[in-house]
Amino acid sequence: MSRIGKEPVAIPSGVTVTVNDSSMQVKGPKGELNTPFDPVIAVEIKDNEVLFSRNSDLPDHRAKHGLYRSLCAGMVEGVTNGYKKELELVGVGFRASASGQQLTLALGFSHPIIIEVPKEIKLTADSQKGSNPKVILESHDKQLLGTVAAKIRSLRKPEPYKGKGVRFTDEYIRRKAGKSAAK
Numbered sequence: 001m002s003r004i005g006k007e008p009v010a011i012p013s014g015v016t017v018t019v020n021d022s023s024m025q026v027k028g029p030k031g032e033l034n035t036p037f038d039p040v041i042a043v044e045i046k047d048n049e050v051l052f053s054r055n056s057d058l059p060d061h062r063a064k065h066g067l068y069r070s071l072c073a074g075m076v077e078g079v080t081n082g083y084k085k086e087l088e089l090v091g092v093g094f095r096a097s098a099s100g101q102q103l104t105l106a107l108g109f110s111h112p113i114i115i116e117v118p119k120e121i122k123l124t125a126d127s128q129k130g131s132n133p134k135v136i137l138e139s140h141d142k143q144l145l146g147t148v149a150a151k152i153r154s155l156r157k158p159e160p161y162k163g164k165g166v167r168f169t170d171e172y173i174r175r176k177a178g179k180s181a182a183k
Contacts, residue, residue: 005065008049009073012080017050017072019043024072028079031120031140035075037068050076078140085149087135091156091164096133098125103135107156107166115152120144134169 011017015028024043025034037043040061044051052069054061077083089096095106103123105113117123122138135152139145149168158165160176167173 003066005052005054005062005069007069008051009069009076011045011048011050011076015076015079017045017076019045024068024075026072026075026079028076028140030079030082033075033079033141035071037071038064041065041068043068043072074142078142082138082140083142083145085137085145086169087137087149087152087166088169089133089135089166090158094133094156094164094166095127096125096135097127098123098135103152105135105152105155105166108164113155117148118144121148 012028015026018025018027022039023034023036025032040054040056041064042053042055044053050072052065052072054065089105089107091108093106093108097104101117101119101121101123103115103117103125105115107113117137120139120141121144124136124138126134126136137145137149153166153168156165158167158171158173160174161178163173163175
């Protein structure tokens with residue numbers, strides 16, 4: 001039995017979960033999320049909890065049992081509290097500015113990079129003197145937030161010699177020594 005899949009997902013007050021034949025919809029104060037699921041996993045709502053069960057022990061069904069439970073828990077967490085990702089721009093002359101849903105980045109290339117962020121994500125750029133510029137992304141959709149944050153990070157990945165690039169604020173970059181001095 002899946003240890004993750006057999007745990008129930010608690011439904012907080014103000015959140016509604018509806019299950020159709022092949023999709024699950026979660027509504028809450030921060031927004032609304034919808035995800036499809038495979039009918040081999042039975043979803044039941046009982047006593048303000050969502051329960052997941054499967055009828056066979058095939059490896060594919062066991063994997064989906066934990067997957068759908070985790071997706072449901074992430075959706076409930078997202079519509080109640082939301083998710084937040086912070087990216088830090090480390091490098092001389094690296095800048096970020098946000099206007100509406102448009103993020104403009106200066107990352108050492110000959111041109112500024114302009115990214116159009118989806119409307120589900122709240123975007124802010126913070127530049128304080130004496131610290132690296134930060135880009136803060138907030139959303140109720142964990143998957144979309146992770147995808148957009150990874151796309152921004154991929155524009156200039158942190159390099160191991162000087163540590164320059166776009167990184168998550170809680171990310172650790174393993175540093176390398178570089179060339180040794182000639183004798």
